Structure formats: C-alpha cells, structure tokens
Amino acid sequence: MKRVEGVTEKILACAKQEFLSNGYENASLRNIAKNADSSKGAIYIRYPDKASLFKALVQPTIDEFIEILVIEQGGYNVDDDMKRLMSDYSDKSFDIILNYIYDHADIFKLLLSCTDSKGYTDFMHRIVKQDVECTIRSIKGTNNDAITSGRMDEQFAHIASHAFYTGLFELVLHNISKEEAQIQLDRLRRFFKSGWQTILNIEGGLF
Amino acid sequence: MKRVEGVTEKILACAKQEFLSNGYENASLRNIAKNADSSKGAIYIRYPDKASLFKALVQPTIDEFIEILVIEQGGYNVDDDMKRLMSDYSDKSFDIILNYIYDHADIFKLLLSCTDSKGYTDFMHRIVKQDVECTIRSIKGTNNDAITSGRMDEQFAHIASHAFYTGLFELVLHNISKEEAQIQLDRLRRFFKSGWQTILNIEGGLF
Amino acid sequence: MKRVEGVTEKILACAKQEFLSNGYENASLRNIAKNADSSKGAIYIRYPDKASLFKALVQPTIDEFIEILVIEQGGYNVDDDMKRLMSDYSDKSFDIILNYIYDHADIFKLLLSCTDSKGYTDFMHRIVKQDVECTIRSIKGTNNDAITSGRMDEQFAHIASHAFYTGLFELVLHNISKEEAQIQLDRLRRFFKSGWQTILNIEGGLF
C-alpha cells in the first residue's frame, strides 16, 4: 500500500491541535489518530514514540529560528559588533524575526506552553546561548570594559537576553496582531537598548 | 484513628518533592503517600484531588508574595508614584522581595517549572497585573504623557513587567546563590530603570 | 477497603487456568481479571507484573519439591550412599515424591508446559543439579571407580538424571492415574537402577 498523500500532514495537524489543547502529557495518541481519521499504527509508522511526534512538530522550527538568529545577528566586523552591542540589529532583521515567529505562531505556542518545562527550557536556552555568545563577543570586540570592570558578566547577559525573548514571544502567545506586535517590539527594543547602554556605560549622547 | 500530628506536613513535604522531581502530570499520589508513610486516603481527606494538593503547596506563597509586592510597591502618594515610575522602589523593598523568594525557593521552582503552563501563566499574570496597575497609576499620578502620547500602553507595561519578573525568578531557578542574586538583581534594576526612563521620556539628567 | 477474602485465591485460580490454556505469553491479564470477577488493578496490587504472578503460582511448589527431594535423598552415611548409588531410595521416598507431584499436578503441568523454555529449563536444572550432586557424592563415598576410570562423568549423571525426571513428570503430564503411575514409576526405577549398575560396573549378582 502506498503511503497516502496527506496522512502525515493530517496527523501532524491533529497532533498540533491535541498538544495545544491538552498539553504534552495529557495529549492522547488515540485522539490524534481518531481526529486524523487514521490509526494509532499510522502514527507509529512515522514516529517511534510520542516524544518523537512532538519533536517532529517543533524541531524544524526551532532549528530554523536559531539559524535565522545567527544570520541576522550576523556579520562579524567591528561595526556590527558596535551595533549589536546596542541591540541595534537593523529593523529589517527584527522584521524577519517577527515575521518568522508569526508565520509559525502555532509552533511557538507549542514550544512555549505545551511542553514540560524541560522542553521550554532547552529551547530558550539555545536561543539565549546564541544571543549571549554574540553579546559577549561584541563586548570584547569593542573593548568595552563592562565585563572587566565587573559592571556585568555572562550570567547577567543571560538574564537580560532571556527577559528580552520572553517579551518577544509573549506577543504571539497573547494573540496580539502582527501590526500591534511590531509596535510593541519597537518599544521593547528601545527599552532594552537603553538598558544595555546603562550597563555598558555608553553615553546616551553617542546616539 | 486520631489525626496524627504532622501527617499533613509530611504529605505536603513529600508532595513538594514528588512534584519537583517528576512534574505535575507525572507526579504520583501513590508515591507521595508512600514516601510520607501515609496513605492515599489520608491525602484525600485533606485535599479533594491532585490539583488541590498542588494548590495547597503553592497558593499561600503566591498570595503572600503578591501581598508583599503590594506593600512594597506601596504607599499611594505622589512621591511614591514618581519613584515607582522609575522602578525605583527602595533597595530595602527588593531585599525583602528577594529574601522572600529565596526563603520559598522550592515553591517558586514548583510554580515556575512543575506546572502545566496554565498554572505558571496564572501566577505570572497576577504578579504582572499588580505591577502594571501600579505602573499605570503612577504614570497617571505624575501626569506623564507616555500613554496619552502613544509612546506606550498597558500592553507594553505588561510585557516589560513580565520580562522583569522572568529575570528575577530566573535567579532562584538557576540556583544562583543569594549573594550573587543580589548583584544580578541590582544590575537588572538599573537595566530596567534605564529602559523605563527611555519609554517614559524622562531625561537621564534628572538623576 | 479491606482486602476481600478469597480474591487472591480467585485470581490465582483463574491465572492458573489461563496460563494452562494459553501458555505464558498468550495468557491475558485482562482475561484473568475478568474470569476472577475482579479487575486488572486488583492483580497489580498483589503482583508487580505478569511474571511475578506466574512465579507466585509456581515458585512455592518448586521450592517445596526440591526440599522434599533433598530430604528423601537424604541421610549422609555410607549405607545411604550405597543405596542411593543404586537409585534405591526407599519405596516410601518415591511414594512421597509421587504423591507430592500428584497433589500439585496443575503446578507441574504449568511448569512443564506453560513456560517459555527458560522457566522449564531452570526448574529442571535445579532438580537435576540436586540429584547429580547427590549421585556424585555417593560415588565418591563408596569409592566406586566409575568416574576415576572414565566410565562416566558429571555430565553423564546430568543426562541420566534429566532423563529420569522427564519420565517421572510425564506421568502427571499425560494424565495417567496415580495408581497406574505407581506401577510405571516402579518399572522406571528398576529400569534406571539397572542402567546405573551397568555404568557403575556393579555385578548384578550383588542384588
């Protein structure tokens, strides 16, 4: 029997719905199969277990999102370092990032609200790690003394970064429209930029 | 049989441990009863169901924490409003808050990592709501034009507040020592203070 | 709720029946519970898993049977050694053994036909091991040269012993009446006694 077109898609769609409605633990493969007009066996042909099904839903988006982050935080010359230090990635970068999040809204909801905390933690950790590495690199690249002087450290970069992404993701989670989200994100960026200036001891006058 | 002294306490202690170790869904009342040298029935005498047991563990701390927040964000005169607007609650206030969190570290971990997202969301929502109300009131109290001018709105206050508390709670969650936590919290407060100044359009020179 | 009298007994009885009818692998705990007018949970209160249920049915009889064997093969003086060497345990001993087997006929059937081969093998191994040890000890005790001369070895004792018990257990397995079984066992004992005389090189004239 050939694999019927669309069964996988249907399963994934119903799985997404089930996870979203009931959370990971309370999601039932029975329900997913039934809602997909399919069978439990059909799920197991595709995914070896429940965890893998969830991962299949979520992993590609995680990976792609991180990749986008890497690209947009991007180039590695001193000018960029300076900008990055100010959280001054271009508007275009944040447009791309926000668009990506909204294009994959369901998946981000899954990640942020349907996993045991470990899944969420891991996801956030990867993002923040990437962000922090970039921040630290920029600080060193611009010879800023924030770290050497003890005004901050990697731990703090982690905390601030986590706080920022929490705010960013909250936009989708709360079903804020994309237009509104752009406004709030602008505010949030200005808010955090200002915070970083203070910590990094950069005169506001520079801007 | 007489109600033995301390059974409730033992149940709660073991429940806390079980929830912490396995998460809410995977926690087993069987285990809790066994570890408490008690019985499932003994749990049901005290709490009508699993959810109530969890709530019993967590609710008092939630309520008390909110109460502390209310008190420390405090008095309702214009001077305070101004300070609050700058996120300039006194150091003493934050000492109290941080101490409370660290004194109830387990419970905060429970709240932040052992619940389905709904429990976490509700908890955070209450805190943020309280904080936002206070912020908005202060803005209005000081006739700041941030809202009327469209520089921000309640939604943004929510986002920023959520981001702040995320950072604050992360300290306990990551098992950072209290001394270290005080340092990071200082940084975080300066960071956010600066953010608010920008949003509220208050000249840095004022400080 | 107090444990109701007889539930365990009913479960065990129905389990015995189910294992006997379908073999270990194909026995269904669902069926057992249903036939016992009980529930799956009731089984799991008593036995942690399917294997333990089977073991509960079978282990006491195994242990007791081995014990009887030890006792009846018994005393440890030279006279006994000589007799044992001739497989000449008293008629009384074999009466006891045969009676025990017939009194626990179901269990022996379970052991001999309802287990994966490992269970059967282990059971037979214990019996044979005990028998062989006894045989070897007797040979050495009487200074018989069967082993030293290379006429036999422990391996052979194992083979012969296994063959004997195979014959013995076949009686119950084939639903031979106890009276008939006594006759066949007499024959089997004479048969094996003669075999041992030959191997041990003892003149028939001695008897």
Place this chain on the structure above:
Amino acid sequence: MKRVEGVTEKILACAKQEFLSNGYENASLRNIAKNADSSKGAIYIRYPDKASLFKALVQPTIDEFIEILVIEQGGYNVDDDMKRLMSDYSDKSFDIILNYIYDHADIFKLLLSCTDSKGYTDFMHRIVKQDVECTIRSIKGTNNDAITSGRMDEQFAHIASHAFYTGLFELVLHNISKEEAQIQLDRLRRFFKSGWQTILNIEGGLF
C-alpha cells in the same frame, strides 16, 4: 518485480535467528523482514502466517529425522527384532542419527526450546511413537513375555523412549561437542540397554 534469488533463503535464515533469540511468541515478523533486507509482504507471499514460517523452518528436518529413524531401526526380520529389543541398533545407525542431529543443530534447538510446548510435544510424540511401535513389534516378534506377563506395557515403552530421546537431544541443546556427544551417547545406550534387559527379563549372560 522478479523473485530475487535467495530471498526465501535469507528470510528463513533470519527467521531462524529471530525465533532462536526470542522464542516463537516474541519473534517479530517485522524484525525478520528487516534483517533479511526484505519486507513483511515478501514473507506473506511465501508463507500464509507466522506459524507456517516456523513450520517451514522445522518440518523438513522433523520429517527427515523420522525417516532416518525408520530406516535405521529398520529391516523387518526376526534377527533385527532381537537386536532392536536390546536397543542394539548398530553403532553405525547411531552415528548417522547423531550426525544428522548435529548437522541440523539449529533446527533441533528451535524444536526443543523455541516452541510453545505443543510444538515440542508433537515432535517428540512422533519420534517416540515410531520408536515405541518398533519396540512393541519386536517384543511380539520375539515372543518375549514382558507385555503378556504384565512386566511392562506400551505406556512404559513410551516413557522409556521419551526419556532416551530427551537424553539424546540434550547433547545438542547443551552445546556439547560432537566428540564428547559420541562418548555420552555410548554411555546412554549402554545405560538404556541394561534397563531394557531388566524389563524384558533377558539374562545378561546372553550377551
């Protein structure tokens, strides 16, 4: 697609391995197909179900073995009867039998340890039946009075025969080397010959 050379062989080889490793019930057709680099369908083209696949593995050897037994227990004249009565098939016969067993060791292991007891029982029953028929015929052919006098009966012949073959097959099962097996089989034959002499009341002096 053309039937690829050797697929059947590969399937049988992998099936043998799977049954040997996991027992009949726990063997998985999925695994067999996978290990054979083939498909479940390919198995079902050749064998209508799991049982038939097992039978295909085992039946030819069973049949051939019985046939060899028939041939070696052999000719039907009075002289042979006498010999047979003494379990005195020639050494050559037993060489052939033992060789056959060792040449098909895997299959005998399959038969003796990987089947539900029914398969084993049926196999053993056929062998023993053939053997018993031969024994009885010989007794009658030589006018021996063992049966008529009540010293034995067909049932006993069955028991003794079963015991013998149990010993014989134990050699392969326990992975005894063929050389060692020949030695043990010699002993076993002498052991059983002596047993039969006693039962049949034949003077040792006759030999």
Place this chain on the structure above:
DNA sequence: GATGAATGAGCCTTCATTCAT
C-alpha cells in the same frame, strides 16, 4: 480519621495481517 483494596478508564506501544500500488 485512616487505610489501602478495588476499580476501570486510559495510557503508550507492538503485532500479525491485509492490500493498494
């Protein structure tokens, strides 16, 4: 109040078998 046996729904998973391609 305390116990823990009883329940049965429900879980995830595996399987032999079927059959469209």
Place this chain on the structure above:
DNA sequence: TATGAATGAAGGCTCATTCAT
C-alpha cells in the same frame, strides 16, 4: 512479485479516585 502503509485488536501497566472497614 514486492513493498510497506494501514489497521485495530490486544498487550501490559499506571493512575486518580472511591469507599468499606
């Protein structure tokens, strides 16, 4: 002939909750 997706029954097992004692 060959494939492997599809099926759905059945498996062992766990659980929160109830309730007789």
